[in-house]
Structures are given as C-alpha cells and as structure tokens.
Amino acid sequence: MGERYVIGVDFGTLTGRALVVRVSDGAEVGTAVHEYKHGVMDSVLVATGQQLPPDWALQDPDDYRDVLRHAVPAAVAAAGINPADVIGIGTDFTACTVLPVLADGTPLCEVADLRHRPHAWVKLWKHHAAQPHADRINAVAHERGEPWIGRYGGKISAEWQFAKGLQLAEEDPEVYQRADRFIEAADWIVWQLCGAETRNVCTAGYKGIRQDGQFPSPEYLAALNPAFAGFVSKVDGPVHPLGGRAGSLTAQAAAWTGLPEGIAVAVGNVDAHVTAASAQALKPGRLVAIMGTSTCHVLNGSSVAEVPGMCGVVDGGISAGAWGYEAGQSGVGDIFGWFVEHAAPAGYDSHATLSELAAAQPVGAHGLVALDWWNGNRSLLVNHDLSGLIVGMTLATRPADIYRALLEATAYGTRMIIEAFADAGVDVQDLVIAGGLTGNALLMQIYADVTNRPLHLIRSAQGPALGSAIHAAVAAGAYTDVYAASEVMGRIDEGVYQPDPVRAKAYDALYGHYRRLHDHFGRGGDDIMLELRSIRNAARAVAL
Template sequence: MTGSDNGAVAIGIDFGTLSGRAVVASVADGRELASAEHVYAHGAIEEALPGSGVPLPRSWALQSPQDWVDVIKNAVPAALAAAGVSADQVVGIATDFTACTILPTTADGTPLCELDEFRDRPHAWPKLWKHHAAQGQADRINAVAAERGESWLPRYGGKISSEWAYAKGLQLLEEDPELYARADRWIEAADWIIWQLCGEETRNSCTAGYKGIVQDGERPSREYLAALNPDFADFNAKMEHPLSALGDKAGGLTEQAAAWTGLNPGTVVAVGNVDAHVTAASAKAVGPAKMVAIMGTSTCHVVNGEELKEVPGMCGVVRDGITKGLWGYEAGQSGVGDIFAWFTKNSVPAAYTEEADRRGISIHEYLTELAAEQPVGAHGLVALDWHSGNRSVLVDHDLHGVIAGLSLLTKPEEVYRALVEATAFGTRMIVETLVNAGVPIDEFVAAGGLLKNKWLMQTYADVLRMPITVLTSEQGPALGSAIHAAVAAGVYPDIHAASEAMGKVERAAYVPDPARADAYDELYAVYVDLHDHFGRGGSDALHKLHKIATEATK
C-alpha cells in the first residue's frame, strides 16, 4: 500500500486531561476528514473519589479508566460517521496519552480501582500526570541517586520528577503497601489503552525512557531501589516488558475493541505514544533542532538532537524517544492555560464578566483585548509561572506562583498579562538552557489550544526573539497519532516520509517585533532574578509556605 491510495484513512486518538479526541485523516495528505470529542465523565479527579466520596489530600490528581474506554466507544464511531468512511478504508489506529499518567493493575490488566474491595482506596486509581503528591519520594529518589552516582541521573538533568513512574510507585508502596503488593503491573495509561485495543500488553519506548528511567536498555538497579526502601527492590518487575519502537505495530483490534469502535477486527493498532512527542510528526518536526511546544493546560517542549548532551533540569533525553536515530529532549511547564483559567475563575470582578457576556465573547478574550492595549512593562509586574510547580528547569513541584509589583492601581488585565508573559519567560528559560548546553534550536513550532490567542502567540515570539511556526491542525496530537498509524500499517516506510506527507504547518506565522523584544529583555532579566532567588536557594519561603499549607490541611 502507498500513501497515494485513494480513500485510505488512519485514525488518531488523543487522550487529554479532561477529554479524548478522535481524528480521521487521509493517509495521502493528512487531510482531516472529521473529528469527535468525548468529555470524561469524571474529568480530573482532584477533590474526592467518585462514588465513595473519599476526600483526596492536597496535590492529588487522578483519573478513571472507564473514561478512557468511553472515548474509544464514543469518539471513534462518531468521527467515522462524520467522515462518511467505512471500516474497510481504515488502515490503522494509533493513540497518544498524557504522561506520566499511570495505574496499578492485576496481571490481566484489570485496574485495581475497578475491583470492589479497592474502589474507595485513592492509590487504586490512575495517577494523572499532574499528581504532585509524590514530591517527597522524588526528593529521596534524587538524593540517593546523587549520593550513589547513578549514571542515569544526568540524563534527566539531575532530577527525577514527582510526576513520573518511580516517585508515584514509591508513594504507592509507602502509603498503601497492601495495594502495592496486589499490583502485578504498574503501567502507563498510554500502554494500558493499547492493551484494551489489541488484547496484548506492550510497552512503548517513549514513556519507558522519559518517565520510566530506561536508559541504554536498563532500568535502575535492584540495589538502588533497595536503598530507597527495602520493599521497593523488586519494583522493576511490575514494569518489565520488551519495549516497542514508536510507529511499530502493537497488534490488531480484538473482536471486543472492533465492536466498540465500529472498525474491523484485526485493524492495525500502533504502539502507544505521548501527546507531546507524537505531535512532532504532525508539526513536520521529526528532524533535529526543531522545538515543538504543545501549549494547553500545560506545555510540553520536545526537540531532537544529533548528539547526546546533559541538560540541567530537563525531563530527559532518550535515544529514539521521538524519532528513530536521534536523541529526543523533553522539557515542560506544569501550568500554562491552567494558570489563566485559575485567574479568570477566582480573580475577575463581576463587571468584567458581565461586559464579556454583553459582547458575546469569553472572559479570556476580553482580558486579552484590554491587556494588548498596554505597552510592554506598563503594568510594572513580573510573575513566576509556578502555580502547578516547576517542571523545567528546576524540577520542583513544591514551588508555587509569585506575582511581584502589585499596587493599589493594578488592574485585572494587567495581572492577566503578567501571567501570560510569565509562561513565555518560562519557555525562554527552557530554550536558553537547552541551547547553552549545546542542543541547537533553529525553529520554534507551536501547537495546542492556546494558538487561538493571537496576542499570546505574538507575545511568545517577542519574548523568545524567534519566529514561531504554527501547527495548522487543531488536533495536533491526534493527527500525529494518525501519522504513526499510517507508518505502523506500512503506508509509509518511516516517520520522516509520513510526516512530510501528512503534517500541517504555517512557517513563521509570528515574527518578533524588535522594539517589544528589547522591552521584554528587561522584564525577563527580572524574571530570571526572581526565578533564581525563589528556586535556587536565595529564599526557601515557597517551600516553607507549601509545608505549612500541607500540614494545615491534613
């Protein structure tokens, strides 16, 4: 089969934080024939368990596996129907997921939260990527690894995140040892959903490398794990499985999954992948030196390099982690769109909301209009974008947001603007850290929901002093998954050919304005000063506040 075959399509499914989306795309040119979204019934579970109402502690975030299956049952048939294509035209299906979103299961893949005796136990449920309650375990993982001189630690910028597999697994052991013992498998949602589709457990090289500390084919040693906790020594057994390369075939749809989706049994299912990493394919950025930023509730930054470099504070560098034959670097910001949503929910006067409603626009659009009227720096503010902690480059989720320069004259739109600028400054910090470590970046490609805000995107171009290429598909991850499905089905020989044929971008859609860029340089210098003061030892105030709040809410 070739990419020019008429009528052949691939399906990509993107599992996000609050919903899942399915896209039907032509394998000839990536044209999106239809898409459908299914909103999770349970969303992000952050306050109490469904059904039992068991309250969750601070910094917890869970999900329901049933929500993911419901995406398969609802979004895929809806997208197929909207596209007007038959099951016979579908050459393959592929998925992508948030990461590290991970869950404990029995040997046959049954989530522990679906067993009656464990439904009211928080640790039985999948831990969403933004579950940050394992920071204490992450701190010990890092301290012991540094003390022992573990060779894999520099590959992760010197710190393992509380969001990842080992920190969450150690938290499970230490807070609910009975469930830990019952968990035969500790598996990324990205791999679990493939298990449900094709009936076979697989493990993808992307999540294993970035979130599961697999480097050069090895996981952390039994001796190291025992040093963390003697009962943790055998933890690797819960994850051990041969790894599959991205774009490979995982198997074929089972009879059950075919009934869920309306597709033919045996339809090719690609190996699982991560939402950010799979987007490189739809953004035509599978080669080196092209950074892709997937900008939504959070932002993930990925870029390929031809050489191995150890970059402080990165989420990891993994051989073949994004594209075969290259070193894939990952960084990220734990809160971006979430920060703007928090502000509009909690800090906007009723008069603003009423005016936005009167004009028939969202409160975000209204605040953007007001903010865009101001010259750079006129608000006298600089914020730190740590409302959900700092993923890169400090890798510390006990840090939280700061807004400096507030006065009695400060207006809501000025704070809103400062928060937008803070996220742009955080991205610049990541870009500069990579470049200073020897990882070239000659193109910045943006994807995700925040692309709808043109002023925000121009602000990023000005702050970065770089033109910004944009992914023109509104479903970048899902399209990226469809591209990988086409490779797994043999439509294209590799991801390079598939990406070139099916990817969708507009080059240099935003170009920096020199005068605004100069003004932002001054604000960025203040951001760096605050960043290092609160994040690198100048003051421990944010950690103390987090500890006080945690103790007070126990």
C-alpha cells in the first residue's frame, strides 16, 4: 500500500487554508489559502449596502464553500499527489461563529426574502453587539443559582451561542422563528461536506452551555424571555466526540474539492482546541496559546475545577478522557496591527521597524503600562464593552515605546489567565505558542519573561489545519485515537525561549501596576469605559 494522505481545512477570520498531510509521519506536503470574498462585514451589509450598528461582525457562508471549491483542490495540486490517496478530511473554525439555517441546512441569508435582514447572516466570533443579552444571561443565572454558570467562570461571553441567539430572538423575531436550527459554522461546514447535521462536543460545551449532557432548562430560558424558552430545540442534537467520523464525503462535496466520494469526514472542531493535537500538548499542565488577531488559551486537566473568568471547562472538550479548559483574549495581533496601520507615523509604520527599536529598550524604559482591551476583555472579565488604555505617556514618548507597551500588555493579560488557573488548582507548567505571531522574537521573549515560563513553539506554521488533519486521520481509522495520532503527526520545538531572571523580576513590578489598572477599570472601581461606550453607541445610532 502506498502513502495515504488527509486534508485539514482551517477556516479563519479572513481566509480559509487547506493543508495536505501525510498520514505516516505528519509531513505537510501541500497547502493553499483562499481569501473570503466578503471578508468581515462590520460596517455595511454587502447584500444591500445598509449600515450596520456598532459592534456587529457578519460573514457570508458561501465564502466558506469557496474555500472547499478553491483551496482544497489547489492544496492537492501543490502537493502533487493523487487525490485517490486521500482518506479523510477534517475542518476547524473560529468560534463562536454561528448562523441560523433551515432544516436542510440552507442559511437564512440565502433565502431570497431574508437577504436584507442582518440577523439572517453568519455572526462571526467577534460580533459583540450581544453584550446586553450576555449581561442578562449572567444576571438571571446567578439569581436562579443555575449550576452550570460556574463551569464558565461565572460569566457567559457576548461571543457565545446563547447570547447571540437571545439577541436574534429579541431584535428580529421573524428570522428567529424561521430558523429551524441555530448552528456553529464548525458544524455547518461538516454538514456541507457529508450531508448530515452533527454537533461536536467542543462547541456544544464551550459555546453552547452544554454541561453533563444537558442544556439550560426551558424555565431558565423563559425567565430571560418567554419567546426564548424553546431555544434549545434549535441547537440540540446528537453530540459527537472529537476525532469521530461525522459521515462520508458526498458527491456534491467531492465535486467541490476534487476528493474521492465516500472518504471520512471528521467531526467539526474549533481552531484553538484542535491545535493542541498538532502541538503535542494533550498532557495536563501544558497550555497552548494560539496567537493571532486574538489569542485562545487551551489546557487539559485531569479533574474539573471552576476558574473565575475563564471561558469554560468541558469534559472531552479538547481530547477524550480529559477536562479541557479554555480562556482567551479578544484582541492581540489586532491591537498591534491597529497601531501600525492607524497610529504609527510614517517611517515607523512596520512591525519590523518598531520591533527592532523596541527590542533595544531595557524593561520599563518607556515608562508605560497599557491595558489590552482594544477589542474588549474575554478573560477574566468577560466584558466586551471595556476598552484600551495607556498610562504614562509624555512628550518624550515615541512610537516604539507605545508599540512595546502594547506587546507587554497582551503578555500581562496572559499572565492573569495563568494565575487564575493556578489559583483554582489547575497547574500551568509551560506554554506552547502557535499561530501567526510566533515569528516576532521580541514578542515571544516578552511572553517568556512576563510569565516566567519556558516557551515552546509549534513547528508547523499551520497549527489548526495540521490539527484538523490529525483528527481526519483518526476519523479515517488510521490511528486508534487523537493521542496516538498526535504523537506521530504533531510537531514541536522545545524550549525555544527561556525566561531571563533579571527581566522577569523587572516585569513583576510592572505587572503589579497592570493588575491595579485591570481591577480598577474592570472590576467596578471606575466605569468610565462602559459609560464612554454607551455614549459612542448612542451617537452612532442617531447617525444611522
């Protein structure tokens, strides 16, 4: 028998990437990227030209199909392999990215008389307009003593499924009623591939409030809004383990991708969680930080604990037989990109130039501390109405000073998360870094120094896509489970960045100031950020 291959497809915020991987050793033999035609609709609904309210972020689901039509065949061609040698395909998605569909999986935005309705479209993970709904979900859960709320750190995020569902129910009841199903894009794309609706344990647990086999009760949902009492009927269904086989590639999907009809289609997954397999980070104590526009932190534990402010803990949420923990930061690479594109003056408007200048500074030389909330706070405060802050600027402050302070702020945010895990008894021994920011040596060293832990780097530049390919190999029966496949197909470079004791001590003092600002502006000391956001939204609503 010749070599066999699997395909991993990573659906990101702006592009989809297909990766061809050899089953026997995890070698990456071909890749291709397809850019979404419509990108992120955060100001205008492309179908009509109408303005969108603040904090909206929508996408077109046909952009995801285009990834199957273009990136997958291109990756196979780049690999120079026979498509007949491909035995499975696996996918991962940003989350919570969710859409309302008909019973046959047709997105409501593709129904002619609903294309002009913003609520009929895909709500991307960074759609934050459901914050008031999330606030009410949390308040009512605590008032009623709902047992599941502790599994989510005490707060459900505005990004998650139920907050977005409640926003839909209250702001566009007609679209809500016409939605037979409300489904994660991670599961919808699998539906497109194999023709069967499935739900994966990862998104169901972290984004869909499914704990111990149950969703929130109809009584609780009715307390939020009587019209919302039946919401679970739109999201419920058989939940499948990660690495399982969702079905077989249909003739239609085979025509899109150029792959053999009938090959294994793996159960859907989330981009961050699937990366743990490609980073060989399934053992407890090894935290994976997938760093891109945002950062997601995932970690396996041997037991369940409730960690205030984290995104969730789910049995089997990362891999079977372990409790998977998730936390995250809503803005990381986006913050650095914002500064370079919109705030840095000419001559300083590149990451390379700013990184070189900032790297020459001793710790603390810029005299600044920043809060990394340019896109709100996911963990530990779970409030997307919070905003960014820089303290200490003077007439002597220069662009590289601000840039370094922003890099450091995101590292402080990660340290907050690590310490919250440790305080709850969930040990974090070391960090594996994946994602598009691993190439910034200054940023990586700052993270090692701020967290005072060694940093390992995933060897693959396509961590999520490789993780999806690993799960596809398991779904196709090439390996007994994800653990076995990860050992062979995953890849990691150990101890690439080590903390420097002198710099780590200097950062301890600066981190103390970060914590003071974090707690003052994020935990009720001063609500000025929330008040400014309210004023902004009101002014924009008048403009619309």
